[in-house]
Amino acid sequence: MAYTAEKPGPRATSDQLRARIPGWGVDLDPRDRPSVPKERFAPEVTGAHWDFPERQPGYDTRERSIEHAFVTPVFGTAAPLKGLSGAVRRYAYRRYSEGRAAHWLLLIGADRIDVVESRIRAVLQGKPDNPVTESGLRSEITGHGGSARRRSPRADVKHQWLDPFVSGAPWIAAAGFVAAAVGRRKTRAQKREDARG
Template sequence: MAETPSTPYVAGAPKRRFTNEELRARIPGWGADLDPANRPSVPKMQTDVNTGAHWDFPERQQERQPREHSIEHQFVTPVFGTSVPLKGVSGAMRRYAYRYGEARAAHWLILIAADRVDAGGSHLRSFLTLQPDNPVTETGAMSEFTRHGISSRFGKKRADLKEQALVPVFVAGPWILAGGVAFAVLRRLLRAARR
């Protein structure tokens, strides 16, 4: 895999395609900060500093499976994490999200939806174990009654009071919806079995 390294990973000053004069002629106002006295970032931009690195371009981590990466970047960074490999429907959604640039809302909305699909799948898989998820205790709903949850909301000028009406919808809503769907499917199966 012979890829041309991008400038953030190469030691030294980046190679430029155009001179200062060419850029100033093409772009009005270009080069206003060329004088180091006008640039607060000059100390960190020194390229002759000895960093102690023994490489010009870091050794690339081996990809055991194709990794998703933004279309704005030429390739994956030399070292990357694989703590949660892509799998199932959520993995396909994440792969699809990376067809869009990071500046597009579709990219982020699809990634958020993929997280919700992954969480829903984990909840469903928990029912196949001896200890399924318990939405009442694991969401902290019981602390509302045992840790002064309700009394802490009144007369305290809390910023989150407006969202409190929606919390039951977001916490219990998916479980009620899943229960309704399961009931409808079971009812339909029983009706089909009677015929």
């Protein structure tokens, strides 16, 4: 018996298991296994016409783990690497093994850089993010967000007081940066005006 101090009895034989459990051992005979044709090289059966699949164009510029000799024959191209985040991702793949924490920390850092790059790009295109509607704040107010958390076993109740700081911190920091830059510019302008007058 499992999880007891008693020594387990002898293991049941294949014939005993087959008699006790309907269907036990149906795949012991390779002739009964549906996957067997896939497990052996038989081009006449499978219709395979190549030893190695034809490579997708652009494989030589794709990032790959240093553990692998080459990129898989087919790979995604929907989100090509770009900007500083792309450079960090390329460095992570070129320099560190997937078994190293540095590899994954660099990729996480590249994700954060990509967020900043995307927000800057959105501002430059005249389509800045809207923190009120895009953060779910409006639905928290109109959709009974507070009452849904009271007397609730939800895990996010314990840290909900931090959410405004975490979500709002980048916006507060950006506003502070802009205010400081405007203040410095006004101070310089005032000094120039005082020097002239």
